[in-house]
Amino acid sequence: MHLFWIITLLLATILILLFLALPFTPAGRERIRNNKLRYSLGLIVWIVVAIYLYGNVQNTSYSKNTTNLQKSQKAISKESNSTQKESSSHYSDGSLAQDLAKSESHSYQNVSYNDLDSNSDELNGKDIAITGTVSKVHKEDGSYVLTVSMDNNQAENVMVAVDGSSVPKGKKISKGDQLTIKGTGGGKQSTPNELTDGNNIPYVDCSETVEFQ
Known part of the structure; x- marks a missing residue:
């Protein structure tokens, strides 16, 4: 053309x-x-x-x-x-929400009983994680106050406060359960008498979902 x-x-x-x-x-x-x-x-x-x-x-x-x-x-x-x-699709299958949760989650420092017992003041208010076996359970109004024995030693006890919303759906915490708790160090506090006779022991306030081992 x-x-x-x-x-x-x-x-x-x-x-x-x-x-x-x-x-x-x-x-x-x-x-x-x-x-x-x-x-x-x-x-x-x-x-x-x-x-x-x-x-x-x-x-x-x-x-x-x-x-x-x-x-x-x-x-x-x-x-x-x-x-x-x-x-x-990514959002509907929950993977996007999980990715966001991971990106926004805190970094928790794994600590031993000796760390908690010897450095309770330094760890007060810090994000920490502990693993142990539930030796005693006190439940009231849907929340728990636990005594958790660490390192398979009944003498190395930590008091843990767990809100009911931090327990996975369909689960309940019982004596003998092995748990990983992520939360905030609270120094040392006196426990209810039915748990450890009112002794001052390391305290952790759970702020994440309890992980059953």
């Missing part, structure tokens, strides 16, 4: 040049006088054809650009929908 338009434009240009050159010769002037209408009509026809072809080329180019733009928009829309579906 471009080549045809170029050829047509060249022919029109040649015709214009011939028409302009004719008046410079006697024969040309005579020919113009006798064929003025024919030359004028021919020139007009060539100009109209050239303009029409040029407009057609422009419309074709615009149509192609519009089609390409629509294809690009459809591809972007499909990619966006796919991303949204993946995000929705």
Whole structure:
């Protein structure tokens, strides 16, 4: 189409040049006088054809650009929908919530009984984690106060306060359960008499879900 338009434009240009050159010769002037209408009509026809072809080329180019733009928009829309579906799936199966929970979770320092007993003041208010076996249970209003023996030693006891919401659904804490407790160190406190006869022992306030071993 471009080549045809170029050829047509060249022919029109040649015709214009011939028409302009004719008046410079006697024969040309005579020919113009006798064929003025024919030359004028021919020139007009060539100009109209050239303009029409040029407009057609422009419309074709615009149509192609519009089609390409629509294809690009459809591809972007499909990619966006796919991303949204993946995000929705990620959220619906709980993995996104788990990832967020992990990223926002505290870092808990694993401590031994000796750490708690000897450095209770330094660990007061710190995020710590302990593992031990429940030796005594005191439950009241859905919450627990536990005596947890660490390192398989009945003499190394820690008092742990556990809110009912920190116990996994469908679980209950019983004597003999081995647990990992993540929470805040509370120094040393006096325990209820039914637990350890009112002795001052290391204290931990559970702030995460209790992990059953």
